[in-house]
Amino acid sequence: MVPIAYYLVLAAILFSTGVAAFLIKRNIITVFMSIELMLNAVNLTFVAFAHMWHQVQGQIFVFFVMVVAAAEAAVGLAIIIAIFRTRQTLNVDQINLMKS
Amino acid sequence: MQLALFLIFGGLAVAGALNLLLQKHPINSALSLVVVMMSLAVLYWSLGAEFLAAAQVIVYSGAIMVLFVFVIMLLNAGEEERTTGSRAAYIAGFPGAAAIFCLLSFVFLSESKALGLANLGGQLSHATNNISEISSVLFTKLLLPFEVTSILILVAILGAVVLARKEQ
Numbered sequence: 001m002v003p004i005a006y007y008l009v010l011a012a013i014l015f016s017t018g019v020a021a022f023l024i025k026r027n028i029i030t031v032f033m034s035i036e037l038m039l040n041a042v043n044l045t046f047v048a049f050a051h052m053w054h055q056v057q058g059q060i061f062v063f064f065v066m067v068v069a070a071a072e073a074a075v076g077l078a079i080i081i082a083i084f085r086t087r088q089t090l091n092v093d094q095i096n097l098m099k100s
Numbered sequence: 101m102q103l104a105l106f107l108i109f110g111g112l113a114v115a116g117a118l119n120l121l122l123q124k125h126p127i128n129s130a131l132s133l134v135v136v137m138m139s140l141a142v143l144y145w146s147l148g149a150e151f152l153a154a155a156q157v158i159v160y161s162g163a164i165m166v167l168f169v170f171v172i173m174l175l176n177a178g179e180e181e182r183t184t185g186s187r188a189a190y191i192a193g194f195p196g197a198a199a200i201f202c203l204l205s206f207v208f209l210s211e212s213k214a215l216g217l218a219n220l221g222g223q224l225s226h227a228t229n230n231i232s233e234i235s236s237v238l239f240t241k242l243l244l245p246f247e248v249t250s251i252l253i254l255v256a257i258l259g260a261v262v263l264a265r266k267e268q
C-alpha cells in the first residue's frame with residue numbers, strides 16, 4: 001500500500017530534474033534527452049491517475065505519448081545530425097545563427 | 101511489498117535522473133536515462149499497467165535510447181565545455197527547477213488523503229485483464245486517433261530520412 005501522492009512526488013522530482021538538465025546542459029543531445037526524461041515523468045503521473053480512477057484511458061494516453069515521443073526522437077536526432085554537418089559543433093551556445 | 105518495490109525503483113529512477121544531470125559525457129547521460137526508464141517500467145507494472153511496462157522497455161529503452169546512443173557514436177560527441185551562457189543557465193535553472201518541484205510536491209502532498217492508496221496488481225473496474233481492456237478501447241472508441249498516429253510515424257520516418265540525408 002503506497003499513497004498515490006508518493007508516485008506523483010516521484011514524477012515531480014523526475015520532471016524538475018529534467019527541467020534543470022534542459023536549462024543547464026550545453027550538449028544538444030543531452031538537452032534532447034532531458035526532454036525525454038520530462039515526458040517519462042508525465043507518463044508516470046498518467047499511469048498513477050489511471051490506477052487511482054480504475055480506468056484504462058490514462059494508460060492509452062501514455063501509449064499515444066510514447067508514439068509521439070518516438071516520432072519526435074527520430075526527427076529531432078535527424079535535425080541534430082544536419083546541424084552537426086553544417087556547424088561542426090554540438091554546443092548550443094555556438095548555434096546562434098538567429099541571434100542578431 | 102509494493103512499498104519496497106516503490107522505494108527501490110523510485111530511488112533508482114531518482115539516482116539515474118541526477119546522474120544524467122551531473123555527468124559531463126553524453127554517453128554516460130544516455131546510459132543513466134536507460135536506468136530511469138527501466139525502473140519506471142517496474143513502477144508501471146506495480147501500478148497494474150503491464151502493457152505499458154512492456155512497451156516502456158521495448159519502445160523507450162529498446163528503440164529510442166539505442167537511437168540516441170547511435171547518434172552519440174556517429175557524431176563522436178565528447179565532453180561538454182562550460183561557457184558564459186551556461187553560468188546564466190545555472191543561476192536561472194536550479195532555483196526554477198526547485199520552485200517547480202516545491203509547488204508540485206506541495207499540491208500533491210496536501211491532497212494526499214483525496215488521492216488514496218495504490219494496491220499491487222490489476223485495478224480496472226470492469227476488465228478481465230489490462231491488455232484486453234486497452235486493445236478493446238483502442239480499436240473501437242479510439243480507432244481514428246490510432247490510425248492518425250500511424251500516419252504521424254510515417255511522416256516522421258520520411259522527415260528523418262530527408263533531414264539526415266547528405267546534401268548533393
